[in-house]
Amino acid sequence: MGNGGGVSRGDRNRNARLTRLRALVPVGNAIVGIDLADAKQMVVVTDHDSKVLARRTFRCRAWDLGPRWTGPRSVPWRRGSPV
Numbered sequence: 786m787g788n789g790g791g792v793s794r795g796d797r798n799r800n801a802r803l804t805r806l807r808a809l810v811p812v813g814n815a816i817v818g819i820d821l822a823d824a825k826q827m828v829v830v831t832d833h834d835s836k837v838l839a840r841r842t843f844r845c846r847a848w849d850l851g852p853r854w855t856g857p858r859s860v861p862w863r864r865g866s867p868v
Contacts, residue, residue, distance in 0.1 A: 807833055821847040 810816060812833055820827040826843040843853050 821850075823847075826850050 807816075810833070815838060816831045816833070818829045818831065820829075824844065824846060826845065826847060828841045828843070829837055830839045831837055843850055845853060
């Protein structure tokens with residue numbers, strides 16, 4: 786049942802969890818998220834406001850990602866222009 790405010794309990798719980806996780810990472814650091822799917826992997830680098838700084842897609846299986854991933858140096862670090 787909705788509360789009429791547009792924000793569900795799940796949304797509030799997710800936002801609270803993200804706030805707790807952000808508090809663990811220093812503001813000067815970036816946050817890397819990796820989505821491992823069947824045949825397409827996505828790596829995203831964000832700041833503390835969840836603004837995407839860089840992203841990269843790998844079209845391979847998750848277990849083949851190791852040889853293709855060369856670390857952060859392989860991602861173009863142009864602020865405001867995701868790849």
